[in-house]
Amino acid sequence: MKLFKKAVKVIFILLILLVAGAWVFSRTLHPTYNGELELTNISDKVTVYYDEVGVPHINAENQQDAYVALGYVHAQDRLWQMELIRRISAGRLAELFGKDLVRTDKFFSGLGIEEAAEKTIENLDKNSEAYKLTEAYLNGINQFITEGTTPLEFHLIGLEKEKYSIKDIYNVFGYMAFSFAVAHKTDPMLTEVKEKLGDAYFNELVGAEFQNLTLIKNEKNPELKADFAASMNVLLEKLPISPFIGSNSWVIGADKTKNGKVIFANDPHIGFSQPSVWYQNHIKTPDYEMYGFNLALTPFPLLGHNKNYAYGLTMFENDDVDFYYEKNNPNNSLEYKTSDGFQQYKLIDKRIKIKGEKDTVYQVKVSKHGPIMNGLIDFIDDERPIAMQWIYTKFNNQLLEVGYDISHAQNLSEFKVGASKLHAPGLNIMYGDAKNNIAWFASGKLYKYRDSLYTKTILDGASGKDEIVEYLDFEENPQAINPSLNYVYSANNQPDSIAGKLYPGYYLAENRARRIVDLLAPKNDWTKEEVATMLYDVVSPSAPDVIVSFTNSLDLENVSASEKKAIDILKKWNGYYGKDEVAPVIYNRFVYEFQKNTFKDEMGKAYNQFVNTPFVEKVLPVQAAKENSVWWDDVSTKDKVETKQEIISKSFKKTFEFLQNQLGENVEDWKWNRVASVEYEHAIGKAGGLLRKFFNVGPFKTNGGDQVINNQIFSIDSTGVYKITAGPSTRRVVDFSDVDNSLAILPTGQSGNVFSEHYKDQAQKYVDGEFVKMKINQKEIEQSENKLVFLPKIK
Structure with a gap:
């Protein structure tokens, strides 16, 4: 005993x-938010004030010192995030997570991002301010790697820290550019429909692109100078860093605001993850000031404001990726056919390191159009070589200069010069300033093919007839400067015509754009508070239209009392995605059954790709409104030709039966908060168990649905459960009548360090539609409780 x-x-x-x-x-x-630390490569003291939500306000005597400090504090809060994002384009994720990431590594490393980065770096102007400040930023990161603490994630997976170089920054740019592209999801699917089902099916689908359009209007006016006072999815779902998806932004002119000054709003839509995508920071020197939002491992903010101007972005959704069928030489598989005869493929050897296993080696074939995707994407079963042509890798990369120029502009004209240098990814760059200028620039290198060519199918690489015939000057890009509407906006929707025709792209459905216009147009006394409320709006204007199409075709003779109640709830719904609403539950399941019963029998395997593209959202209202369509017939029932009424009635019956089994007999209990939720996943928290609880943030119930302004993006699948995977990566409102009290919010928190008090301190406020102040008033900033001082290290 x-x-x-x-x-x-x-x-x-x-x-x-x-x-x-x-x-x-x-x-x-x-993380260290208080005290004194020594840094090399700074010439004077740098003081960093941390505010209540952990945003560093960097005060320095010069920009060089400020950017060294920015690199250090950014790495202190986000080194793990930096490590992940630099590895994606380089194909180095399997080193951390093992063989499950080999396919993803193989795909990304074969895209040519690293090779494009090397060419760009060779030609950089080493004397430019953009380059020198970038090197200062990298120096600060590398000093933290040498002298700072090692994040917990590095200890858990046994990872040694490695210093960073400018090539890592360009690899981040490459991943950003790729994640904005949509063609890789859409083009192969449309090609399969055309080749296997024929023109009748194909034409009905693509015809939806040009219906139900809310167009962004082009209009260029002078700048105001007066100074007034004041299967791809299989690869991508394994990524530990989330892709860019959509966005909203609008800038309201002075004549439409209560206080007579511009109000700027922006909420870029990006896949949710932990930590959040953006790192907020505020730099102030005697000759420069910017409150910015930076991506991991990027020195210059893509979103920002100061007392003079504000800027942000949405996805342009232009078509900057094209696929080509190449024809191999029958006598030599290392050659391919062109209009000038056979040419040799360029061969690039690649190596992928795998944690706990031997390296894997493979070879990439590259034609004049780009890398051959067969082999890079395992599930391409077409024997024909398919090359991917991507504008990002075809032109000199000026993304570093773009970031510097738009964050250092002195006026609208200088800002436009920076926006014009962007070749890829295509972005809608939004602008508003204290002089009452508002502007929108659809930035990216645009080009033309022959008029009759439809570029959303795989093109002919051998004939020479499907090549780019002209690149457009930036002045031909869609844009608006001080338009007569007194507002500019973008919701990833179709811009108005260029030279008499609509520019091709993968523009999203009109839902958000239509709602934004419906709200902005009639009102001329907007306030900051009302704009903030609008960013949290959850009404879909098009969902009620789809419901009308559905219910008009329902067979109501054989419905039960409970089924009738469900139909009545749908009919009365105004499209509001509130947590306690029943209609969104019925509507989304109805949409799932409708799309499956309409398209899956003909599409087969291509159907899964179809319903995972933004294209399906444009097709839905058009197809629902059609009385006659080749798609109504269920080809699996050989002795019968189905009608629209039969397909819709069948879909409703299946919907009702499923929801009764899932949520119970009482229709009024089928509330949105029972099926929809959001959880911000950390790369290690995805493993589940205690790690999930420790690293992940959430889950939360939330207002919002897919394609409303407060866009909560999810997949509609057989489960009937809607796991929100993407949405506003930040919400920002800048009112030039009260710049010191501008507003923002992040989905979780400022820090990626799980031991920081700012790891998830904004999460509940974000879900509830609240904001925190973006402080730029110096007296207020200096009252911060936390102050970190960097002193020059004495050698």
């Missing part, structure tokens, strides 16, 4: 020591 008691006592002491040791170790991993 004594021996047992003694053993229990020893175990108890050991447990106490273990817990104490873990606590002491964790304290060494906390």
